[in-house]
Amino acid sequence: MYSSSLIEETVVRLLRDAECRLPPDVHAALRHALDIETEEMPRSQLLVILSNVDKASERSVPICQDTGLPVFFVHGRCDERIVEAIRKGVARATEEIPLRPNTVDPVSRENLGSNLGAGMPPMHLDPVDQDHLDIAVLPKGAGSENWSALRMLNPSEGMEGVRRFIIECVVKAGSRPCPPVIVGVGIGGTADMACVLAKKALLRKLSSHSDDAILADLESQLLLQINSLGLGPMGLGGSTTCLGVLVEKSHCHTASLPVAVSLNCWAARKAFARIYPDGRVRFSQEGFD
Amino acid sequence: MKVRKIASPLDERQARSLRAGDIVSLSGELLTARDEAHLRILELLRKGQELPFQLEDMAVYHCGPIMRQDVGWKVVAAGPTTSARLDRLAPEVIRKCRPRLIIGKGGMSSETAEAMKEVGCAYLAFPGGAAVLAAEALPEVLGVHWPDLGMPEAVWHLRAKDLGPLVVAMDSHGRSLFKEVEDAVKKRSVLL
Numbered sequence: 001m002y003s004s005s006l007i008e009e010t011v012v013r014l015l016r017d018a019e020c021r022l023p024p025d026v027h028a029a030l031r032h033a034l035d036i037e038t039e040e041m042p043r044s045q046l047l048v049i050l051s052n053v054d055k056a057s058e059r060s061v062p063i064c065q066d067t068g069l070p071v072f073f074v075h076g077r078c079d080e081r082i083v084e085a086i087r088k089g090v091a092r093a094t095e096e097i098p099l100r101p102n103t104v105d106p107v108s109r110e111n112l113g114s115n116l117g118a119g120m121p122p123m124h125l126d127p128v129d130q131d132h133l134d135i136a137v138l139p140k141g142a143g144s145e146n147w148s149a150l151r152m153l154n155p156s157e158g159m160e161g162v163r164r165f166i167i168e169c170v171v172k173a174g175s176r177p178c179p180p181v182i183v184g185v186g187i188g189g190t191a192d193m194a195c196v197l198a199k200k201a202l203l204r205k206l207s208s209h210s211d212d213a214i215l216a217d218l219e220s221q222l223l224l225q226i227n228s229l230g231l232g233p234m235g236l237g238g239s240t241t242c243l244g245v246l247v248e249k250s251h252c253h254t255a256s257l258p259v260a261v262s263l264n265c266w267a268a269r270k271a272f273a274r275i276y277p278d279g280r281v282r283f284s285q286e287g288f289d
Numbered sequence: 290m291k292v293r294k295i296a297s298p299l300d301e302r303q304a305r306s307l308r309a310g311d312i313v314s315l316s317g318e319l320l321t322a323r324d325e326a327h328l329r330i331l332e333l334l335r336k337g338q339e340l341p342f343q344l345e346d347m348a349v350y351h352c353g354p355i356m357r358q359d360v361g362w363k364v365v366a367a368g369p370t371t372s373a374r375l376d377r378l379a380p381e382v383i384r385k386c387r388p389r390l391i392i393g394k395g396g397m398s399s400e401t402a403e404a405m406k407e408v409g410c411a412y413l414a415f416p417g418g419a420a421v422l423a424a425e426a427l428p429e430v431l432g433v434h435w436p437d438l439g440m441p442e443a444v445w446h447l448r449a450k451d452l453g454p455l456v457v458a459m460d461s462h463g464r465s466l467f468k469e470v471e472d473a474v475k476k477r478s479v480l481l
Contacts, residue, residue: 065366111439178417
């Protein structure tokens with residue numbers, strides 16, 4: 001089995017990759033945005049963003065000072081040992097990279113400095129009987145996370161209601177989640193499940209489409225519509241408001257239609273590792289197909 | 290893109306000469322302040338106590354940096370945070386402390402804009418997330434106040450060298466580029 005120290009080491013590397021190097025799909029989408037913007041204002045914002053991305057990767061420092069809360073997704077034979085190794089990796093990465101200590105007590109606002117705390121870092125464990133262990137991390141900054149939204153729609157509102165709610169969320173968030181954003185959507189499940197689905201959607205490659213034909217159409221339609229709003233990079237106007245819409249679904253109660261929206265900023269950080277029983281580790285920032 | 294160089298501290302006349310849409314780069318002193326610092330500033334002022342730093346004529350940066358302590362403190366990453374979070378506290382801070390510049394991202398409310406107009410203060414937007422470029426333009430740490438608030442929330446007294454490009458997104462005459470874009474976005478969204 002994978003040793004605790006290997007998992008810890010892997011987590012430190014995952015966080016370093018995620019925080020300091022923009023995933024290739026997001027980088028390509030931002031470069032494309034620069035190609036299509038014609039006005040000086042959106043171009044100036046994108047030029048600063050792209051130059052910052054290059055500098056961060058050259059110097060191996062975090063792209064954004066809000067290194068977020070590292071949200072983990074684990075698939076494989078999960079046990080308490082893995083959870084403990086992830087916690088150790090986060091504390092080490094906070095010190096070594098360094099990450100900003102963002103984790104505080106919600107009431108006293110006390111900051112322990114390690115990014116650990118009650119329930120922190122967030123982990124979603126998916127027990128699967130497979131030989132390798134998959135660990136993905138999605139460091140999520142508060143600028144975008146603070147615009148997360150959940151609505152329990154009436155089932156009769158259908159996909160049109162879902163579409164309207166998503167647009168409403170993007171308009172309401174405006175300049176604040178650091179557009180161009182990526183829109184993660186979770187449809188179905190229970191209220192809590194919809195929120196996790198929306199986050200999980202943000203791990204997908206930007207060029208990917210939902211397996212569900214109706215949702216794939218919704219993704220393409222929403223991308224065009226959101227980009228027709230004119231909010232633009234950093235909310236100062238332009239034709240690139242959104243880099244991708246990614247929708248996931250679960251079955252739900254016959255009387256419910258939960259929809260959750262999780263926005264990600266342009267600094268849409270993610271990294272994936274696959275650990276094999278012989279100790280080999282593969283790393284990627286676009287996932288494993 | 291024509292970039293005008295400005296320096297902080299600055300006087301009211303200089304702050305009022307900045308017009309929405311201008312692009313500037315800033316050198317000189319600035320103080321970071323986020324939620325907890327704003328709360329403590331107001332707590333002290335409401336009790337009639339003095340602040341351990343001067344905000345008048347200064348630039349306030351909405352930023353929670355990553356700092357590293359070797360020989361002295363060094364700025365690792367220092368992009369702007371969402372200014373709108375401070376809208377509930379900023380108008381009173383602006384009226385009482387009279388800063389000339391606010392640097393942040395995403396813009397602020399019309400209530401904050403009103404206080405800026407009264408006092409003569411302009412809002413400069415830096416692209417959110419551009420933390421490495423910002424850190425490069427903040428080569429010197431002059432001090433830190435209230436370190437008990439934690440690294441992101443403490444007040445860092447920094448010296449900027451050509452921090453920019455900064456967009457004058459809200460000027461002291463009531464114009465806000467963010468508000469103009471937001472109004473247009475709302476109109477278009479109704480048609481979708």
